[in-house]
Amino acid sequence: MFENKDKGEIGNLGEFGLIKHLQSKISTSNERILKGIGDDASVIELDKGLVLVQSTDMLVENTHFDLSYAPIQHVGYKSVVANVSDILAMNLKPNYLHVSLSFSSKFTLDAVNELYDGILKACKKYEVEIVGGDTSTISKGMVISLGISGIGEKSKVVYRAGANENDLLCVSGDLGGAYMGLQVLEREKRIWSENPSVQPDFSGKDYILQRQLRPEARIDILDVFKSLDVMPTAMIDISDGLSSEILHLSEASQVGFTIYEEKIPIDQVTYQQAIDFNIGPATSALNGGEDYELLFTIAQKDFDKIKNHMDISIIGHATSKNESCQMISKGGSSFALKAQGFNHLN
Ligand SMILES: [Mg+2]
Incomplete structure (x- = not known):
């Protein structure tokens, strides 16, 4: 159904429509992939009855949060919570987090520190450790992109x-x-x-x-x-x-x-x-x-x-x-x- 809309605006598809459209372009062949797109997290089979579950979430200023009323520390905390929640939805607990941030020049170092304080507080609460990430600049606003993962028993995973x-x-x-x-x-x-x-x-x-x-x-x-x-x-x-x-x-x-x-x-x-x-x-x-x-x-x-x-x-x-x-x-x-x-x- 999307063929006729290829030249249309993505706004017509909506978020789920866009995901479906992109999903149709992807096929996986690696046998360790137990679940790719289409659940709260992907599931990759490891050895000894274990799996790696991974999820990613991007938060964009003024689309997902509004700093005119949301304290920036809370924005950091909530961004981790949203990611943790996706791993929990697989019936496993998260372990590791990648934090990628993109800021425009309007942000002060204090603001960045506060955001990170919120991220760290949530990491402590949910026993997640930051293992990497990236930073970049952007012309306007702020983007927080987190990648979370956890390792757990394959037999516990709920889809x-x-x-x-x-x-x-x-x-x-x-x-x-x-x-x-x-x-x-x-x-x-x-x-x-x-x-x-x-x-x-x-x-x-x-x-x-x-x-x-x-x-x-x-x-x-x-x-x-x-x-x-x-x-x-x-x-x-x-x-x-x-x-x-x-x-x-x-x-x-x-x-x-x-x-x-x-x-x-x-x-x-x-x-x-x-x-x-x-x-x-x-x-x-x-x-x-x-x-x-x-x-x-x-x-x-x-x-x-x-x-x-x-x-x-x-x-x-x-x-x-x-x-x-x-x-x-x-x-x-x-x-x-x-x-x-x-x-x-x-
Ligand atoms: Mg979810």
């Missing part, structure tokens, strides 16, 4: 592709907070730009601001799997919104999914903020993104092991290949899940 019909769909933590935090920050920025004498009002919003500005990755959930003796059948991290991640699991696993609006975990502060902004709370979870929670499926037989865990919610189940991905609303209607622009519920 997007393992979900079976009737598996339960689960998510860690709560969703939508990062998105609502972003909405608050954007609103205050607007107000401030119109009238710089007005002080921003962030009272009572600490939780959602932290979710947006300095999120954490769910390394603890891997230990939960271990202690509960549960092996997810498929997993992905939530960086682009629940809807979009469910569609990725669906495509990779060749199953449909049904989820229930009332089961989606949403924190009270997120919920109230969504109402105040006239956004459906479920919409903030489905479309928001940047929550860095883990979305995974488990076999029905593991239901008892996980059902009472405080920080894991069962939000739905996998259906047959012929069924699409849908959400049953609180009122009982069904809505198709879409990768972007889920606007039915307000």
